[in-house]
Amino acid sequence: xxxxxxxxxxxxxxxxxxxxxxxxxxxxxxxxxxxxxxxxxxxxxxxxxxxxxxxxxxxxxxxxxxxxxxxxxxxxxxxxxxxxxxxxxxxxxxxxxxxxxxxxxxxxxxxxxxxxxxxxxxxxxxxxxxxxxxxxxxxxxxxxxxxxxxxx
Numbered sequence: 001x002x003x004x005x006x007x008x009x010x011x012x013x014x015x016x017x018x019x020x021x022x023x024x025x026x027x028x029x030x031x032x033x034x035x036x037x038x039x040x041x042x043x044x045x046x047x048x049x050x051x052x053x054x055x056x057x058x059x060x061x062x063x064x065x066x067x068x069x070x071x072x073x074x075x076x077x078x079x080x081x082x083x084x085x086x087x088x089x090x091x092x093x094x095x096x097x098x099x100x101x102x103x104x105x106x107x108x109x110x111x112x113x114x115x116x117x118x119x120x121x122x123x124x125x126x127x128x129x130x131x132x133x134x135x136x137x138x139x140x141x142x143x144x145x146x147x148x149x150x151x152x
Contacts (some may be wrong), residue, residue: 033078065089
């Protein structure tokens, strides 16, 4: 009967890296998925990252699409949770830019303004979900789990 895996982690920021081991001789690197959260509202950004971290996700938070695009975390992002309406580059414009640059990051949109034309644009661009604020926590986690399952 195979032994149950154990995990050892190193919190060497900015990444959390874990090793899975079923024996002293067998060990493999496990990279936890990074979820990037983009929202210009600090309280929403903090609440969203706190929720995701309470479910075991590694997060990176950004106040704008421009900040995210200029970050080193772009290449590491496994899933994106973003506001729709933000100063400068909107969430939908961010999605377009990412697609044009060849980045196919599963994206979940959140908005306090559920306008049909924005929802249609986001979904046409391949969004996984278009959620209305305040976001239902269970729905967000369900969408995120689905996104990350597809990437593995």
